[in-house]
Amino acid sequence: DVKVTQSSRYLVKRTGEKVFLECVQDMDHENMFWYRQDPGLGLRLIYFSYDVKMKEKGDIPEGYSVSREKKERFSLILESASTNQTSMYLCASSLWVGNTEAFFGQGTRLTVV
Amino acid sequence: AQKVTQAQTEISVVEKEDVTLDCVYETRDTTYYLFWYKQPPSGELVFLIRRNSFDEQNEISGRYSWNFQKSTSSFNFTITASQVVDSAVYFCALSEEGRGGSQGNLIFGKGTKLSVKP
Numbered sequence: 001d002v003k004v005t006q007s008s009r010y011l012v013k014r015t016g017e018k019v020f021l022e023c024v025q026d027m028d029h030e031n032m033f034w035y036r037q038d039p040g041l042g043l044r045l046i047y048f049s050y051d052v053k054m055k056e057k058g059d060i061p062e063g064y065s066v067s068r069e070k071k072e073r074f075s076l077i078l079e080s081a082s083t084n085q086t087s088m089y090l091c092a093s094s095l096w097v098g099n100t101e102a103f104f105g106q107g108t109r110l111t112v113v
Numbered sequence: 114a115q116k117v118t119q120a121q122t123e124i125s126v127v128e129k130e131d132v133t134l135d136c137v138y139e140t141r142d143t144t145y146y147l148f149w150y151k152q153p154p155s156g157e158l159v160f161l162i163r164r165n166s167f168d169e170q171n172e173i174s175g176r177y178s179w180n181f182q183k184s185t186s187s188f189n190f191t192i193t194a195s196q197v198v199d200s201a202v203y204f205c206a207l208s209e210e211g212r213g214g215s216q217g218n219l220i221f222g223k224g225t226k227l228s229v230k231p
Contacts, residue, residue, distance in 0.1 A: 042223035043204065090158065098208045099146050102219055104158035
C-alpha cells in the first residue's frame with residue numbers, strides 16, 4: 001500500500017524557533033511536494049523536488065527552505081518560525097509530474113505561539 | 114495561466130440526496146489532467162479520480178460519477194444517494210504535462226466542504 005508519512009500530526013513551536021517537518025515516502029517516487037493549507041485559500045505549493053538534492057520554489061516559498069538528501073525523505077524547514085506560519089502542512093509524492101496522481105501524508109498542524 | 118475554481122464553498126445536504134460539486138478550470142495547454150481529491154476530517158487527502166484532456170468520457174464508480182466537458186471547461190463531481198461518510202472537503206485540481214520547473218504541478222481549487230446530515 002502506498003504510504004506517505006509525516007513525522008508529526010501536531011506541533012506547537014515558539015516564535016523564532018527553527019522547525020523541521022519531516023516526510024517519508026515508500027513508493028520510490030521521484031517527486032515530492034510540500035503544501036500549506038489554510039481556510040479559504042485551499043492548498044498552496046511551498047516547494048517541490050523532482051530528484052535528490054534538487055528543489056524548486058513553489059508559489060509561497062518565503063520563510064521556508066527544504067532538504068532532500070535521500071529519495072524517500074523530504075524535509076521542510078522554517079528557519080525562524082513566525083505566527084503567520086501557523087497552518088496545516090501537507091506532504092505529497094508522485095511518480096511523474098503532471099500526469100500521475102499525488103499521494104498525500106496525513107498532514108502536520110503547526111501552531112506557532 | 115492555470116486556475117481552478119470551485120464556486121461552492123460549503124454544501125449541506127440530507128442523507129440520500131444527490132449532490133453535485135462544481136469545478137471549472139482554465140488552461141492554455143491542450144494536454145492537461147484533472148483530479149478530484151477527498152479530505153475527510155482526519156486530514157489526509159485521498160485521490161479519487163484522474164482524467165486526461167483527451168478523454169471526455171464520463172466515469173462512474175459506485176455512487177460517484179464525474180462529468181468532464183471541455184466545451185465549458187468543467188469537471189463536475191456527483192455523489193448519488195449521499196451518506197454521512199461522504200462528509201469531507203473535496204478538492205478539484207489541474208496539472209499540465211510536466212516540462213520542468215513549476216509546470217506540471219497540481220493547481221488546486223479552494224475546496225468545497227460537503228456536510229451530509231442523517
